[in-house]
Amino acid sequence: MPRYAQLVMGPAGSGKSTYCSTMVQHSETLNRSVQVVNLDPAAEHFDYPVMADIRELIQVDDVMEDESLRFGPNGGLVFCMEYFANNFDWLEESLGHVEDDYILFDCPGQIELYTHLPVMKQLVEQLQQWEFRVCGVFLVDSQFMVESFKFISGVMAALSAMVSLEIPQVNIMTKMDLLSPKAKKEIEKYLDPDMYSMMEDGSNTIRSKKFKKLTKAICGLIDDYSIVRFLPFDRTDEEGINIVLQHIDFSIQYGEDLEFKEPKEVEEQPANLNYDDIFQDKANS
Numbered sequence: 001m002p003r004y005a006q007l008v009m010g011p012a013g014s015g016k017s018t019y020c021s022t023m024v025q026h027s028e029t030l031n032r033s034v035q036v037v038n039l040d041p042a043a044e045h046f047d048y049p050v051m052a053d054i055r056e057l058i059q060v061d062d063v064m065e066d067e068s069l070r071f072g073p074n075g076g077l078v079f080c081m082e083y084f085a086n087n088f089d090w091l092e093e094s095l096g097h098v099e100d101d102y103i104l105f106d107c108p109g110q111i112e113l114y115t116h117l118p119v120m121k122q123l124v125e126q127l128q129q130w131e132f133r134v135c136g137v138f139l140v141d142s143q144f145m146v147e148s149f150k151f152i153s154g155v156m157a158a159l160s161a162m163v164s165l166e167i168p169q170v171n172i173m174t175k176m177d178l179l180s181p182k183a184k185k186e187i188e189k190y191l192d193p194d195m196y197s198m199m200e201d202g203s204n205t206i207r208s209k210k211f212k213k214l215t216k217a218i219c220g221l222i223d224d225y226s227i228v229r230f231l232p233f234d235r236t237d238e239e240g241i242n243i244v245l246q247h248i249d250f251s252i253q254y255g256e257d258l259e260f261k262e263p264k265e266v267e268e269q270p271a272n273l274n275y276d277d278i279f280q281d282k283a284n285s
């Protein structure tokens with residue numbers, strides 16, 4: 001039986017930890033068991049129960065305080081993640097060997113982890129060896145997506161994670177509840193984007209003549225191949241959360257191997273049943 005995992009990624013403060021705790025609560029209402037592993041060695045607090053916590057293995061503070069290393073917060077985090085990649089047996093031990101389990105990995109917010117460092121790819125390959133089907137969940141704060149040039153940079157960040165990890169990926173715009181009614185209307189344009197008309201919009205930011213060809217090529221890539229799409233995520237909207245979960249489940253084929261319940265057997269009826277005769281028999285008896 002396969003095991004299932006979501007790799008919850010995204011820029012700093014995009015709502016990864018909140019997403020994890022929302023998903024845990026939502027799954028409880030569906031009577032599904034979902035566990036969370038904290039992979040952020042700099043995490044201070046989160047409000048979900050953890051199955052495993054990378055801070056048991058290594059903490060950013062310890063790395064920064066180490067006289068021989070002398071790292072700052074970002075270098076420290078990269079060091080921690082590389083240390084983690086060299087010690088996957090810690091994760092194996094913490095995860096155990098439960099078949100059919102469903103685990104969310106709450107990742108750190110440093111974007112370089114998803115764009116050019118090999119750690120996350122190594123983690124994905126390791127999880128796949130342990131028979132996990134892994135879906136990338138890339139979160140971007142919706143408040144940073146309501147203008148064309150910001151949207152394109154969000155799309156590029158999501159795309160580089162998709163390209164480097166080579167797993168199914170569901171992209172999500174978080175914190176939809178914080179948008180003003182005007183911004184909510186505006187954001188609809190970005191949930192089903194028409195990149196070519198976006199290039200023609202009022203702002204001059206993406207219409208610089210010098211980069212026109214490049215902008216057009218990027219917009220064309222996104223539009224023509226429908227490579228990147230975003231789903232809205234409002235933590236107060238159960239229906240919306242369910243839609244996101246269904247997309248993710250579908251991408252990792254969750255549920256396909258679950259036990260199929262046989263329908264109750266119906267007593268076989270004679271092929272040429274004559275109802276009139278039956279009613280007549282009953283009436284006579």
Ligand SMILES: Nc1nc2c(ncn2[C@@H]2O[C@H](COP(=O)(O)OP(=O)(O)OP(=O)(O)O)[C@@H](O)[C@H]2O)c(=O)[nH]1
Nearest residue numbers: 011012013014015016017018108109174175178235
């Ligand atoms: N209103 C609202 N606030 C949210 C939502 N998601 C996250 N937040 C808030 O945004 C802040 C950051 O959320 P986190 O879940 O810690 O974000 P993160 O991506 O885990 O952050 P790092 O781990 O530091 O990268 C917190 O104050 C959350 O309460 C949301 O859907 N709605």
Ligand SMILES: [Mg+2]
Nearest residue numbers: 016017040043
């Ligand atoms: Mg977090």
